[in-house]
Amino acid sequence: MTVASNAAGATGKIPGGKIPATIVTGFLGAGKTSLIQHLLKNAGGKRLALIINEFGELGVDGEIVKGCKIEGCPDENIVELANGCICCTVADDFLPTMKALLDRANPPDHIVIETSGLALPKPLVKAFNWPEIRTRVTVDGVVAVVDGPAVAAGRFADNPDAVDALRKSDDGLDHESPLAELFEDQINCADLIIVNKADQMTGGEHEAAQAHIIKELQRPAKMITARFGEVDPRVLLGLDAAAEADLSARPSHHELEGEDHNHDDFESFQVEIGELAEPQQLLAKLVPAIEAHDILRVKGFLAVAGKDMRLVLQGVGNRLQHYYDRPLEAHEGRKGRIVVIGLKGLDRAAITAALA
Numbered sequence: 510m511t512v513a514s515n516a517a518g519a520t521g522k523i524p525g526g527k528i529p530a531t532i533v534t535g536f537l538g539a540g541k542t543s544l545i546q547h548l549l550k551n552a553g554g555k556r557l558a559l560i561i562n563e564f565g566e567l568g569v570d571g572e573i574v575k576g577c578k579i580e581g582c583p584d585e586n587i588v589e590l591a592n593g594c595i596c597c598t599v600a601d602d603f604l605p606t607m608k609a610l611l612d613r614a615n616p617p618d619h620i621v622i623e624t625s626g627l628a629l630p631k632p633l634v635k636a637f638n639w640p641e642i643r644t645r646v647t648v649d650g651v652v653a654v655v656d657g658p659a660v661a662a663g664r665f666a667d668n669p670d671a672v673d674a675l676r677k678s679d680d681g682l683d684h685e686s687p688l689a690e691l692f693e694d695q696i697n698c699a700d701l702i703i704v705n706k707a708d709q710m711t712g713g714e715h716e717a718a719q720a721h722i723i724k725e726l727q728r729p730a731k732m733i734t735a736r737f738g739e740v741d742p743r744v745l746l747g748l749d750a751a752a753e754a755d756l757s758a759r760p761s762h763h764e765l766e767g768e769d770h771n772h773d774d775f776e777s778f779q780v781e782i783g784e785l786a787e788p789q790q791l792l793a794k795l796v797p798a799i800e801a802h803d804i805l806r807v808k809g810f811l812a813v814a815g816k817d818m819r820l821v822l823q824g825v826g827n828r829l830q831h832y833y834d835r836p837l838e839a840h841e842g843r844k845g846r847i848v849v850i851g852l853k854g855l856d857r858a859a860i861t862a863a864l865a
């Protein structure tokens with residue numbers, strides 16, 4: 510979990526004195542961090558506090574936000590806590606973090622929470638009914654960021670073959686496609702759905718993505734499209750949904766599992782990567798490894814010979830992106846680390862060997 514706050518300005522408090530909070534959900538790599546970066550840069554003086562949660566043990570998203578050096582968002586306001594979905598660590602992590610934010614001498618105008626890509630949003634919304642925070646904060650809205658091209662390609666459709674294969678490797682699997690269930694839970698908790706990566710979709714793909722969302726949507730929600738999460742903050746904030754008060758209208762596949770569900774369908778691990786002669790040295794090995802092992806998400810930081818800057822690596826499916834974001838610090842050394850996330854059963858040894 511990462512906490513950050515930005516520049517001073519107008520109060521966002523709503524009548525009754527409660528501070529509004531926005532929960533940003535969405536599958537791995539859909540564009541949540543991009544949306545939040547855009548929001549922080551365009552907050553127009555509103556004092557936002559940001560809580561970022563990650564599934565993998567490496568806190569990449571918070572580091573990326575820090576690396577942007579957004580004015581008014583100093584590093585000392587950023588606290589990392591990765592390695593666990595916020596929906597599973599509500600009592601241990603989320604509640605104390607919220608209380609600390611609210612107890613600040615100058616509390617934020619609006620709180621934005623980025624959940625991990627594997628988190629179920631509903632348990633988090635439920636946490637806003639806890640006595641310690643219910644009188645002080647309300648969920649202004651749940652925003653689901655969707656990877657438009659991936660939806661259009663059927664990534665979140667029920668896939669009986671894939672589920673059968675997973676069942677064979679795990680007798681305990683007692684539900685439908687984990688990706689489809691998670692996707693449905695995330696959109697069916699949302700007040701606003703953002704179909705992101707519009708730049709990567711043709712008109713037909715756009716229609717296919719929308720049609721799939723509408724088919725799975727069981728409640729009314731606004732839907733807009735975006736590229737790189739560039740959404741006007743006036744659209745994003747101020748939904749005034751009070752989501753914690755209408756939980757029963759937000760259906761979930763995990764209703765019966767209570768709050769003690771876990772994420773056994775997915776796993777993540779880290780790979781250390783020595784200094785690269787050039788980025789291509791790793792990229793050339795990564796694409797075949799991603800395809801061979803159906804890796805869902807790769808992200809991390811790398812060192813390249815002769816470069817003083819840190820190389821950020823992002824992979825969503827087999828689409829890779831890399832860029833230098835900030836100078837490497839002496840204590841970081843000249844090696845890199847990436848986190849690999851996929852469905853349970855990843856062949857860690859084979860993937861690590863392939864990237865060595």
Ligand SMILES: Nc1nc2c(ncn2[C@@H]2O[C@H](COP(=O)(O)OP(=O)(O)OP(=O)(O)O)[C@@H](O)[C@H]2O)c(=O)[nH]1
Pocket residue numbers: 535536537538539540541542543544570625626705706707708709735736737738806808823824825830
């Ligand atoms: N082409 C394109 N790429 C995008 C867009 N939005 C995000 N990306 C890229 O997709 C990758 C993942 O984006 P993030 O914003 O980190 O996604 P995320 O949802 O925060 O990812 P996790 O926190 O790992 O779940 C990055 O390489 C982004 O640059 C978009 O609209 N178009």
